[in-house]
Amino acid sequence: NENGEVDAAPESNESEYLSPVTVGGQSLNLDFDTGSADFWMFSSSMPLSQSQGHSTFNASKSSTWSVYKGASWEISYGDGSSASGTVGFDTVDIGGATVTSQAVELATGVSGSFTSDVNNDGLVGLGFSSINTIQPQQQKTFFENIMDDLEQPVFTADLEDNATGSYNFGTIDPSEYTGDIHFTAVDKSNGFWEFASDTYTVGGNKSQCQTCSPAIADTGTSLVLVDDDVAAAYYGQVSSAVYDSSQGGYTYNCTESLPTFGIAIGSDYTATLQGADITFAQIDSQTCFGGIQGNSGGGIQIMGDILLKQFFAVFDGGNETFGVAEK
Numbered sequence: 311n312e313n314g315e316v317d318a319a320p321e322s323n324e325s326e327y328l329s330p331v332t333v334g335g336q337s338l339n340l341d342f343d344t345g346s347a348d349f350w351m352f353s354s355s356m357p358l359s360q361s362q363g364h365s366t367f368n369a370s371k372s373s374t375w376s377v378y379k380g381a382s383w384e385i386s387y388g389d390g391s392s393a394s395g396t397v398g399f400d401t402v403d404i405g406g407a408t409v410t411s412q413a414v415e416l417a418t419g420v421s422g423s424f425t426s427d428v429n430n431d432g433l434v435g436l437g438f439s440s441i442n443t444i445q446p447q448q449q450k451t452f453f454e455n456i457m458d459d460l461e462q463p464v465f466t467a468d469l470e471d472n473a474t475g476s477y478n479f480g481t482i483d484p485s486e487y488t489g490d491i492h493f494t495a496v497d498k499s500n501g502f503w504e505f506a507s508d509t510y511t512v513g514g515n516k517s518q519c520q521t522c523s524p525a526i527a528d529t530g531t532s533l534v535l536v537d538d539d540v541a542a543a544y545y546g547q548v549s550s551a552v553y554d555s556s557q558g559g560y561t562y563n564c565t566e567s568l569p570t571f572g573i574a575i576g577s578d579y580t581a582t583l584q585g586a587d588i589t590f591a592q593i594d595s596q597t598c599f600g601g602i603q604g605n606s607g608g609g610i611q612i613m614g615d616i617l618l619k620q621f622f623a624v625f626d627g628g629n630e631t632f633g634v635a636e637k
């Protein structure tokens with residue numbers, strides 16, 4: 311089998327997790343992103359003003375590289391960042407799991423947030439290829455290409471709080487979790503690992519949602535973005551909380567002890583965050599920025615790293631399910 315396992319190292323501010331990937335013999339640190347489906351890297355054909363500080367992929371130094379003539383890609387992400395460039399095929403190895411002809415996208419241009427994120431050399435899209443942006447023909451993700459060669463058609467994410475975690479392709483390692491894995495059906499029609507999430511808890515009190523947007527598991531998003539009525543209900547229980555438009559979200563006094571927050575993962579399980587695990591950042595001597603924020607009516611709820619790092623997450627491409635376990 312083709313199983314593989316790699317570290318997932320948290321960025322300094324825990325805004326993302328980076329993993330080593332070898333492409334055509336060149337190693338780069340990439341951001342595994344279950345919320346998109348493009349595999350792209352900073353490349354030697356970018357202006358130095360955009361690539362300085364980054365490792366770049368140099369196609370001319372890879373003996374296994376082949377150009378996808380006439381192809382291009384262009385992607386815009388939920389946070390407003392963007393990237394675009396050219397396409398080829400090469401051998402990709404992630405912790406021993408190898409795809410010999412993976413569509414690899416070389417950036418010729420990226421937005422400022424990528425340039426300034428100097429430890430991030432690109433993204434490995436682990437969503438579904440219906441949202442891959444390669445033209446004239448969309449291409450499969452690394453996971454879609456390797457899935458049938460894995461011991462099990464799954465990958466798992468064990469993201470950690472202030473510690474290095476791991477991504478595992480092909481096996482569900484029982485040493486990485488405790489108790490049961492609580493699975494829910496995934497609707498892949500929007501290209502995401504999407505599932506229903508119709509109830510939530512604040513301080514242990516359960517409420518039925520009002521908007522009830524479907525949720526996605528997104529390893530590439532830092533925060534937990536819930537429907538605006540849910541965010542308002544949560545921070546309504548935090549006495550010092552205010553919505554600070556200059557910060558773009560709810561802030562509160564760091565000394566305040568926060569209530570727990572639970573979000574339904576499908577219909578049978580509520581993933582509960584402890585109050586102490588909900589703060590995302592301290593923005594001044596007294597003020598903290600919450601890791602739970604509203605989705606501004608975006609129509610989907612995004613379960614990002616603030617939640618995922620408290621659980622063991624299983625992405626099952628065979629059954630088309632998503633599951634979480636305590637750890």
Ligand SMILES: N[C@H]1[C@H](O)[C@@H](Sc2ccccc2)[C@@H]2OC[C@H]1O2
Nearest residue numbers: 343345387388389391423530531
């Ligand atoms: N799925 C996510 C994606 O991975 C990131 S892309 C990114 C941008 C700058 C720095 C690092 C990563 C962006 O934020 C939320 C959504 O879009």
